[in-house]
Amino acid sequence: MQTSIQVGKFFGIPIRLHFTFLFIFFAIIFTFASWEPAQTRIPLGLGGLELSPLVRYSLSFIAAILFFFTLLLHELAHSIVAMRFGTKIHSITLFFFGGLAMMEDIPRNPAKEWRIAIAGPLMSLALGGLLLSVYMALRTLSIYRPIAILVMTIGIFNVMLAAFNLLPAFPMDGGRILRALLASRMSFLKATRRAALIGKIFAFILVILGFTRDPFSFILTGRWEMNFWLPLLAIFLFMAAAEEERATATFALLDGVKVRNVMRTEGTTVPENITLTELVNAMLVNKTTEYAVVDANGNLRGFITLESVKKIPILQRDVMRVSDVMIQYDPVDALPGDAPASEALKRMLRDRKGILAVIEGAGGELIGIVTRKDLSFYLEMLRGSTPE
Ligand SMILES: [Zn+2]
Incomplete structure (x- = not known):
């Protein structure tokens, strides 16, 4: 299901808005428009000011846009540092709880990870400092007060964003920095487990604080x-910590495993000219639901799965x-036998594919296939045979 839409590009990175973004966008407009200065130590929000509804809500709209623009700059800071380390950035998505830069291959190198992680909070801190100095200047110039309040609110928001993100609660930025520090002294998996545990403890503390003080x-x-x-x-934090821990453990299990070890070589191909009825019969005989499709010369032409047959009456x-x-076969759907098995898993997750071809030699001869089922079965065996 498509839950987000692309709204533009920045530095070549697609910027997407998740549907939950709308709720928070209107919540910010409403909060900023109605927050009374008396409710806060410093005047944040336009609540106490004599303003026409048009001016009040127009300014609040601008505040919400600025709020998300600075959030975007935070994510861009992470992304630009990551790009300098050669990591591809899929997209930046703004959603309910903030922003998320979707990176391909987050480096497992601690020296790179902490630099990527700290770039965001540093950007927010710099923006906060800049906006608060602008506020000071506006105040001494006694410029139109609502504008000064708007600048200060966004400035304070950025300082708080930096502070909150620096909490050592994985998978927030501070948690990533913590994992990088731990990973220089222990295995990446162990460091992830420890950082995730601390993240979960923080999540628990946040629940208690939220319900009390x-x-x-x-x-x-x-x-x-x-x-x-x-x-x-x-x-949200708890689930994200658990998910990242699970993914890291899966990839750690595949360390040293090659595509060749996971692939299937028997009963892996069907000719392109057989009927679907013949195909289904072959599936029942071979007890498999995915095939590579070949032409009369044995060249790879594509893939067929039971899923696609089911759609045909x-x-x-x-x-x-x-x-x-x-x-249809696409060269990204093939890997050499000596490629790491983790690469096969990555491509399956990224492209939502259930099957990949394994090829060998300059001619790209088909030597087997890897399916998602093969991989999860192999992982299951690894889990059962690897000490914790
Ligand atoms: Zn961040």
Whole structure:
């Protein structure tokens, strides 16, 4: 399901908005428009000012845009450092809890990881400092007060964003820096597990603080209050920490495993000109649901899976041929036998593919296939035979 849309490009990186972004966007407009200065230690928001609704909501709209623009700059800072280390950035997505730069191959190199992680908070801190100095200048010039308040609010938001992100709670930036520090003294997997555990403990503390006394509200208002955003954020953090830990463990298991070790070589191909009925019969005999499709000369033409056959009504399966429904072969769907098995998993996850071809030699001769099922079966065996 498509849950986000692309709204533009920055430094060649697609910028996407997740649908949950809309909620937070309107929440910010409303909050900024109505926040009373008396509710906060320093005047944040336009609540106490005599303004027409048009001016009030136009300024709040600008505040929300600026808010997300600075968030985008935070993610861009991570991305640009990562790009300098040769990492490809898929996209930057803005969603409910902030931004997320989707990177391909986050370096497992601690020296690179902490630099990528710290770039975002440093950017937010610099933006915060800049905006707060602009606020000071505007104040001495006694410029139109709502504008000064807007600049200060975004400045404070950036300082808080930097501070919050630097909490050592994985997978936030501070947690990534922590993992990089730990990884220089132990294995990457162990460092991830420890950082994820600390992240989960932080998530637990955030739940308790959210239901009792929120330090962030205290900093802003001087009063201890409940804040139901914190438990929500904590659930998100907890799940993200668990997910990252699981993914790291999976890739660590595949360390040293080659595509050749995971591939299947028997009953892996079907000719392109057989009918779908014949194909389904072959699947039942071979007890497999994915095939590489070859032409009369044995050249790889594409892939066919039970999933694509299921979409064709039974009555048409006698006349339709494999070549009519197969997924056309694309060179990114092939790997040499000596490639790391983790690369096969990465491509399957990235391109949502269930099958890859294994090729050898200059002619790219087909020597086997790797399916997602083969890989998960292999991982299952590795899990069962590898000491923790
Ligand atoms: Zn960040």
